[in-house]
Amino acid sequence: MSPIFLVARRDYFAYVGAWGFWLSLITAPLIIAALVFAPVLLARAEPPRVLTIIADRAEDAARIDAAFEEMSRNGARAEINAYLAATAPALAPPALEAFDAAPDRGAGIAAARAIVADRAPRALPAFPQPSPRYVIAPAPTSDVEALRAYLNGARTLPDGRQLFGALNIRREAGAPVIEYWSVNLSHEEPSNIAHRAMRLAMQREALAGQGLDPAEADRLSAFDPRIVQFDPRTVAGSAEVTARQRAPAFAALALAFILWSIVFSVANMLLSGVIEEKSNKILDTLLTSVTPLEMLIGKLLGVAAVSATLFLFWGALGGVLLSAAATQLDDSIFGQVAAAFLEPRLLAAFAVGFIAGYLMYGAIFLALGSLCESIQEAQTLLGPVALILAIPMMLVMPALDNPNAPIIQAASWVPLFTPFLLLMRAPAGLDWIEIAGMGAVMLVAVIVVLWLAARVFKAGVVDQVSMANWRGRKKG
Template sequence: MRNIFLIFRRDYLGYVKAWGFWLSLAAVPLFLMIGASFGYFAAASSPVRYYAVVEPSRVYADAIDAEFQRRSRAAAEEAAALAAQMNIPLAEAEEQLADTAATRRFIEVPAPARTLEELRPYLTGDRTVPGPAGDRGLFAVFILSEDGSQLEYWSNDVNVDTLRRAAEAAMRDMGRREALAAAGLSPDFLRAADETALAVPAFRLQATQAGESGAEVTVADRAPAIVAGALAYFLWLMIFSIIQYLLMGTIEERSNKIFDTLLTSVKLPQLLAGKMLAVFAVTTTMILSWTLFGAIGSVITASQVPGAMEMIRPFIAAATDPGLILPGLISFVLGYILYGTIFMALGSLCDTIQEAQTLLSPIMILLMLPMFAIFVAFQDPGSPIVDITSWIPLFTPFLLILRMPHDPPMWEVIAQMGMMVAVTALVVWGSTKVYRAGAVHGAGIGELGGMLKRAVGLGGKPKEAPAE
């Protein structure tokens, strides 16, 4: 154990002492904060844009304005419902919504001209029109065609289409109202019909006492699946993160003949165990740091936003549920050892960074397959394809974690865990053979096929390393 600890300490300190490690550690929360702030400030700093509608009357202009008002009311209703769920005072929510609604991003102004050619300098910004936000150029104009069949949208910016989509929604609503009026029905007939529709709340059946059939689905019912998905993704992220450490570290030690020195003091299994523990500790340090960052953010959010703790508590309960976390942690550790030993063995066969880069493409493909399986299992954990692929060793660690919140048969859980233990032990045994051939005997990536044949007894004796 002492030798394993010494190898572990040497490699772990070698990784964490590098400034690049702390830079990458700080990059994830920093980029998350920048991304969240960027989205908020991008929406808040979006400029006010003027538009005009050229038509004989104000029928279409009023319809577009009504669509923007409808969207503001819908946002207010959603915010009020969310405020009620989180116990936020309604007056505070309405005040924030009033501030948002007061700064509309698209404002109609009177058309300064009637034809497109006359409006061109206003659209290009050469001339301005007065408005509530000061003198500005026109962002867009709507011009009713001569035959009245189209409301043409003209703008010098083809990327921002929020205004055009709002106009399309307004025209559809206007067309429906006219059709209803022609049929002798009220313009609000469809809305009244929607209000009379039956609600379809979601309930979850519970095998409890007689007379208690179940309860309405809440965040607490969905929390275990979300926590399992996060744990499976963390496993994938950890495996993805160890590639560079295992490949690059092994190549450096092979090229500098460090293996020869290390193997004079420790046995090969001890060397492998120490290196695996070191890389596991490095990636665990990263993930625990990110988790701590998330926990601090959650505490700050809970202290600032009333009712936020009520939304966080179900996830904490799911994360501490032994029925979910114990099988998840076992799958987590076995999956890490399975993939880690494979990458370490492949790295021992490379002499240069160029050789390692040739391995990255198949390794990336190998890692993307579990990600696709995670996506499918998260969307539909009861799918037959998920049941089948959960028996494939490369997918089992991820899919077993995702299936636990849905109460799979206990015999499947035990059988898949036993299979993972057996496959992991077999992979560790084979990887040790490959690692010995690469690190000790100097074998290259081109000899991998021959080594696998010799490992199962189908080949001859290994080729001796050339004399130094």
């Protein structure tokens, strides 16, 4: 039996037999689900923030109150629209029409819910019950200075609620001045809402001063051009860009982060494993039967098999869920994003990127581990490698905005960055020839890195070269 296979089998069963493997196998999907849904659940769980308005003129307070009410209504409408787009796209138009016809936000939610209850009862249990982000409470006092006790938590409103912020709208030479009082110094949304409302009011006042009817001023302010984006590469059918065309780019972004985290965590497994075996003299025993190169390749293959086992489970689970979502919800946002994850170019880019990225970074981490006597010593060497790993992730967001930018194109041909940037460029119409070319470049890079890593690995485990004795020689 091949020595490489024996080393790979030994490492594979050592990792699979550990309880941490099974823990990660089960918890990783749960953690990903928590990261996806936790922000939404936390946002819904947060109670509305209580604001109060003080104004020199009652009409100014009424305008800002109406602006917050409009924001709350639009937010509820958007949440209902997003839910129906994901679950029952055909019901979105009639439900939103009923929402818009209702006199207020609460009645609009009830009207949309009634449409869903009548036509798609199965979608009713999860129908959203949006709560407003802000509620306006009557001011406990008209003196701004007296509000300090309510804003810093020393006092509460008569109904027991805590005041989040206060807007004081005063007039100077007839022009409004907006003061926003709150202990939450980084939160500026309430003042921005008030600013937009008062700016619109000032425009209407100026137009009315020129003799324009207020209703006509409102009509002019409501002008809003429709924006449509087109893709010139589309040959057949409509060239209009929809969520379906944008979905692969966001799927690529998610896969790039997943690939980065997997490569980094698996490489760290190799690093800690070889340091532990070197310090326990296990490597010395193994090297009596195998060469350093066979040891290096065997360890890479063993941990790769561990990753493949994880992928088989996660891939089967994710593939079933994505296929079901793409089939059952094909017209919805969820269905379109699910279908994007199954794009052949994305899957090919992910497979090529994982194999090449794992072999390159895994070999580098193994070589570094062979030079260290402890994890603490390895930390001094990991700085430059971690920096190199961080560079492609810094380019991922610019690549999402413009995957064909010259710097992104050039960086995608750098082997250490290719696994991640190839994913980001794949949805942008990357040719199969270019994907194959990047794969060939990474193959050459993998061979070179493996050869260099084998030499360093031999020096570390056979010649007992380490960072400690190397520094000692340097000082000597």
